Amino acid sequence: MVLTDIKAGGKAKITNTEHVNVLVRRRLLDLGIMEGTEVSIKRILPFGGPFAVEAGGQWVGIRRSEAKLIQVSHP
Amino acid sequence: MIEIALAGNPNTGKTSLFNILTNSYEYVGNWSGVTVEKKVGMLNNKKGHLIDLPGIYSLNPLSRDEGVATRFLIEENFSMVLNIVDASQLERNLYLTIQLLEYGKPVVIGLNMVDVAKGRGIMVNEKKLSEKLQSPVLPIVARTGSGCKELAGLLTNEEQKNKPLYISYGQPLEQAMETLAAKMHGVENLPPKRWLALQFFEGNEVVHGLLKTMIPEAELQRIFTETEALVQSKEGAKSLSYHIRAIRAQYIKGVLDVSLQKGEEVTYTLTDRIDNIVTNKFLGIPIFILFMYLIFKLTFDWLGSPISDMLDAFLTGPLTDGLTSMLQAAGASAFIKAVILDGIVAGVGGVLVFVPQIMILFFLISFIEDSGYMARIAMVMDKTLESIGLNGKAFIPMIIGFGCNVPGIMAARTIEQPKERLLTIILTPLMSCSARLSVYSLFVGAFFTQNQALVVLSLYLLGIVIALTLAKIFSSTILKEESSMFVIELPPYRIPQWRTLMRNTWEKGKGFIKKAGTFIFGGSVIIWFLSYAGPGGLGVDMNKSFLALIGGVLAPLFEPIGFGSWQAGAALITGFLAKEVVVSTMNIIYVAPDLHTLQGIMANHFTSLSAYSFMAFLLLYVPCLATVAVIKKETGSAKWTWFSIIYALLIAYIVSLIIYQGGKLLGF
Numbered sequence: 135m136v137l138t139d140i141k142a143g144g145k146a147k148i149t150n151t152e153h154v155n156v157l158v159r160r161r162l163l164d165l166g167i168m169e170g171t172e173v174s175i176k177r178i179l180p181f182g183g184p185f186a187v188e189a190g191g192q193w194v195g196i197r198r199s200e201a202k203l204i205q206v207s208h209p
Numbered sequence: 210m211i212e213i214a215l216a217g218n219p220n221t222g223k224t225s226l227f228n229i230l231t232n233s234y235e236y237v238g239n240w241s242g243v244t245v246e247k248k249v250g251m252l253n254n255k256k257g258h259l260i261d262l263p264g265i266y267s268l269n270p271l272s273r274d275e276g277v278a279t280r281f282l283i284e285e286n287f288s289m290v291l292n293i294v295d296a297s298q299l300e301r302n303l304y305l306t307i308q309l310l311e312y313g314k315p316v317v318i319g320l321n322m323v324d325v326a327k328g329r330g331i332m333v334n335e336k337k338l339s340e341k342l343q344s345p346v347l348p349i350v351a352r353t354g355s356g357c358k359e360l361a362g363l364l365t366n367e368e369q370k371n372k373p374l375y376i377s378y379g380q381p382l383e384q385a386m387e388t389l390a391a392k393m394h395g396v397e398n399l400p401p402k403r404w405l406a407l408q409f410f411e412g413n414e415v416v417h418g419l420l421k422t423m424i425p426e427a428e429l430q431r432i433f434t435e436t437e438a439l440v441q442s443k444e445g446a447k448s449l450s451y452h453i454r455a456i457r458a459q460y461i462k463g464v465l466d467v468s469l470q471k472g473e474e475v476t477y478t479l480t481d482r483i484d485n486i487v488t489n490k491f492l493g494i495p496i497f498i499l500f501m502y503l504i505f506k507l508t509f510d511w512l513g514s515p516i517s518d519m520l521d522a523f524l525t526g527p528l529t530d531g532l533t534s535m536l537q538a539a540g541a542s543a544f545i546k547a548v549i550l551d552g553i554v555a556g557v558g559g560v561l562v563f564v565p566q567i568m569i570l571f572f573l574i575s576f577i578e579d580s581g582y583m584a585r586i587a588m589v590m591d592k593t594l595e596s597i598g599l600n601g602k603a604f605i606p607m608i609i610g611f612g613c614n615v616p617g618i619m620a621a622r623t624i625e626q627p628k629e630r631l632l633t634i635i636l637t638p639l640m641s642c643s644a645r646l647s648v649y650s651l652f653v654g655a656f657f658t659q660n661q662a663l664v665v666l667s668l669y670l671l672g673i674v675i676a677l678t679l680a681k682i683f684s685s686t687i688l689k690e691e692s693s694m695f696v697i698e699l700p701p702y703r704i705p706q707w708r709t710l711m712r713n714t715w716e717k718g719k720g721f722i723k724k725a726g727t728f729i730f731g732g733s734v735i736i737w738f739l740s741y742a743g744p745g746g747l748g749v750d751m752n753k754s755f756l757a758l759i760g761g762v763l764a765p766l767f768e769p770i771g772f773g774s775w776q777a778g779a780a781l782i783t784g785f786l787a788k789e790v791v792v793s794t795m796n797i798i799y800v801a802p803d804l805h806t807l808q809g810i811m812a813n814h815f816t817s818l819s820a821y822s823f824m825a826f827l828l829l830y831v832p833c834l835a836t837v838a839v840i841k842k843e844t845g846s847a848k849w850t851w852f853s854i855i856y857a858l859l860i861a862y863i864v865s866l867i868i869y870q871g872g873k874l875l876g877f
Binding site: 177 | 298481
């Protein structure tokens with residue numbers, strides 16, 4: 135399952151970020167989002183727009199194409 | 210005088226704290242080598258300097274600019290670090306703190322946003338935290354200034370001595386760090402060697418660069434690969450940087466276990482509620498446009514124009530009368546009187562009149578920046594911008610560019626991808642800055658009295674639309690991007706603080722006033738002189754002056770786009786110095802004592818259509834001198850600097866041609 139399978143308001147636990155672009159992964163790491171982190175989907179912008187996810191009170195916007203590469207499991 | 214570095218994650222309230230602890234900037238400049246703003250302030254008790262480092266998550270830099278902080282630690286002499294951390298995001302913030310503590314200089318920790326943390330059910334025991342980190346920790350609320358006095362007291366306490374924080378990274382890595390440290394010699398004033406070794410193994414490029422001056426690159430590579438293989442096999446880690454991060458995370462968890470209490474988490478915060486509206490599926494973009502419209506309404510109709518009118522009345526009334534009688538009393542010659550009244554007062558005064566409007570615009574932009582809405586705009590716009598080869602972050606420089614293109618172009622440095630950054634830099638000048646605003650104000654006041662805000666808004670939109678179109682063209686031809694990236698932190702909404710807003714507004718706006726006092730002052734005198742002198746001598750009819758001759762050369766070129774007069778040509782040439790000089794020039798060449806007379810005179814030289822064409826041309830035709838200089842500095846390329854001038858001229862001509870000729874066909 136990947137992050138984009140989760141609906142707005144839903145939660146998921148990240149299991150793998152290896153396929154994500156190196157720079158994006160590094161920045162997510164800086165913001166405290168990595169394997170094992172539990173995230174909730176806050177907003178999904180229309181027309182294939184970005185995802186706003188929250189982890190530990192921190193909100194981060196990422197592109198849908200990137201979110202598609204983040205593997206998750208049910209928390 | 211002691212030097213204290215202020216370090217912290219982005220969006221932790223660093224700027225607020227800086228403003229509270231210092232009263233004035235000692236110095237604002239650039240870090241050597243990169244064009245990242247370096248701000249140094251004098252502490253309120255005058256005992257030390259506070260140096261504002263760029264906001265960073267880690268000392269291991271991702272972009273060139275983030276390297277500034279690491280470079281500072283390596284190269285500069287300082288006695289203490291003030292680390293500001295966000296109490297509501299402690300786990301992530303401590304990651305940087307750990308690296309600072311490992312460095313070994315005394316660290317004072319300002320635990321900010323304790324109020325926000327409390328609201329989210331997080332209680333931090335600062336005594337336990339301080340014990341664990343062996344450094345003073347003080348809870349503060351930088352926005353209100355609570356606790357900041359006590360914090361300031363700690364900064365100039367020179368008693369504090371620290372030894373580097375020691376975390377064990379496991380036998381293989383510790384061994385490798387020792388081996389590497391033993392090879393570091395030959396450079397004076399080296400930072401702690403263990404810290405350098407650790408940063409090197411974490412992949413810090415800046416430290417890597419420093420080590421290369423002491424140890425051959427091949428050997429560094431060999432040590433790195435061997436150590437990584439060893440750590441992978443013995444510790445089962447994915448890579449060295451993962452291993453280091455995991456150990457630190459573990460350490461941080463140990464610290465937080467004793468110093469942090471989590472209560473009930475409030476899930477539905479104010480930020481959620483606001484975001485539900487402003488990033489709404491359907492309403493997101495319309496709300497943004499509505500915001501921009503309100504900003505223009507405030508700047509012109511509701512607030513700015515009345516104040517500007519009052520200032521104009523003062524300048525042309527009491528001030529001019531006073532000056533006239535003073536000159537009369539002093540027995541000044543007709544020449545001197547003309548220089549001062551027709552040159553300086555008309556030129557500089559004509560521009561100063563717009564200071565209130567410009568300050569209001571800067572104020573509102575600062576408000577958006579500080580409120581947290583800017584990051585949302587970037588997210589709302591990302592999809593649109595992605596489709597034209599940019600990312601959402603490119604919108605931030607563009608909005609700041611509405612105030613002034615120079616800081617806008619500088620703001621492009623938050624964009625990680627070099628090509629997206631370059632593209633943003635060369636397109637930001639199309640954003641209509643506040644200097645151009647003064648020209649629009651002049652024209653809309655004369656030709657579009659009924660729809661001032663709407664006409665100006667249309668020009669801003671024209672700039673945006675052209676920028677986006679060109680982005681698409683450039684990104685699919687000369688600036689093809691391999692991979693684009695977009696990750697943006699969405700800070701919680703905050704009501705911006707009055708103190709910070711006023712300071713930001715003043716910092717941005719004072720440049721405009723300074724320009725009026727120097728550049729425009731000098732320019733006005735020269736322009737006036739060129740209009741006063743001609744081949745026939747001094748005091749000639751203005752139509753036979755040098756200025757008319759120069760402007761006349763260009764006039765035929767401008768004929769097809771609606772303003773083939775020497776006056777328009779001359780004004781546009783001077784507009785390259787700074788766009789608002791166009792207003793000064795027009796004041797001088799139309800010999801107008803005040804704004805309303807000038808607008809009346811202009812009605813004889815322009816029609817509504819040619820006025821609109823002129824404004825569009827002025828918007829696009831060429832970045833001003835200061836902007837060209839900053840483009841050169843930021844891109845480091847003469848080629849791209851020339852490119853940004855030439856494409857703008859071409860586009861301006863084409864657009865104005867379409868407006869004027871198209872408008873005529875439609876019967877305007």
